[in-house]
Amino acid sequence: MLTLEGLDVWRGPSQVLRGIDLQVRAGEIVALLGTNGAGKTSTLLTISGQLRPRAGRSTLEIDGRRHDLAKLDPAAIVGLGVAHCPEGRQVFGGMTVLENLRLGAYLRDAAGVPADLEAMFGLFPILAERRSGLAGQLSGGEQMMLAIARALMSRPRLLLLDEPSLGLAPQLVEQIFTTIEEIRANGTTVLLVEQNAALALELADRAYVLESGAVHLEGQASSLAADPRVREAYLGLGPTAVEAVL
Numbered sequence: 001m002l003t004l005e006g007l008d009v010w011r012g013p014s015q016v017l018r019g020i021d022l023q024v025r026a027g028e029i030v031a032l033l034g035t036n037g038a039g040k041t042s043t044l045l046t047i048s049g050q051l052r053p054r055a056g057r058s059t060l061e062i063d064g065r066r067h068d069l070a071k072l073d074p075a076a077i078v079g080l081g082v083a084h085c086p087e088g089r090q091v092f093g094g095m096t097v098l099e100n101l102r103l104g105a106y107l108r109d110a111a112g113v114p115a116d117l118e119a120m121f122g123l124f125p126i127l128a129e130r131r132s133g134l135a136g137q138l139s140g141g142e143q144m145m146l147a148i149a150r151a152l153m154s155r156p157r158l159l160l161l162d163e164p165s166l167g168l169a170p171q172l173v174e175q176i177f178t179t180i181e182e183i184r185a186n187g188t189t190v191l192l193v194e195q196n197a198a199l200a201l202e203l204a205d206r207a208y209v210l211e212s213g214a215v216h217l218e219g220q221a222s223s224l225a226a227d228p229r230v231r232e233a234y235l236g237l238g239p240t241a242v243e244a245v246l
């Protein structure tokens, strides 16, 4: 569905992505891992058209047609079925929950919107209770749910999720991850950026680990979770801890 080939991206004077090769197949959950500043957010911003590659290709294949994302503006990319749920749950605090959700559907014709709102309230019941409240008055976890639901209102085929667990209590993180599984079951492919490598590798089919803007490791999530390099650097399990677990 999505193919990145040899992607080089610069932000100001610095190169932030170096020859990124990455694939997401229809129906997959793919995790994108890496330490702070590795280039995870920059990768998502490039896919959604908010950063432009200096070299390489970013293509989306839909119904047998290939689209060169680097030539399209962000609205056209949303129109093709790619939704980006940004880092830091950027909801519109001065607008209600319902208004935020309607904004997510702004590129669609209005016909299916009421049904999709109901679907979002089914996925996140707390948003139904808060529908008339201001988004700025929701808790951190509720704002995250609203940000995900708003992205889903564009009926994406591919959802780009940037750090959905950041700053949330463990119980809420579990809930969000369960919802990501449901989102995939409903037919949306997911590219998930996460700092919580342990949880992401449990959920994902495959994963990529970025380091300094380049792909450092990639593979099946289960093999990466067992890889000593991943365990030490990203799961916080040193050699001694690994022995203790085994």
Ligand SMILES: Nc1ncnc2c1ncn2[C@@H]1O[C@H](COP(=O)(O)OP(=O)(O)OP(=O)(O)O)[C@@H](O)[C@H]1O
Residues within 6 Å of the ligand: 011, 012, 014, 016, 034, 035, 036, 037, 038, 039, 040, 041, 042, 043, 087, 195
């Ligand atoms: N607006 C910006 N202008 C210039 N450079 C930036 C900007 N935002 C990020 N960078 C740099 O780009 C590189 C990659 O950052 P990016 O945000 O993609 O990493 P990340 O993996 O998402 O990190 P984090 O885990 O902290 O979210 C870093 O070196 C960062 O300092």
Ligand SMILES: [Mg+2]
Residues within 6 Å of the ligand: 040, 041, 042, 087
């Ligand atoms: Mg980031």
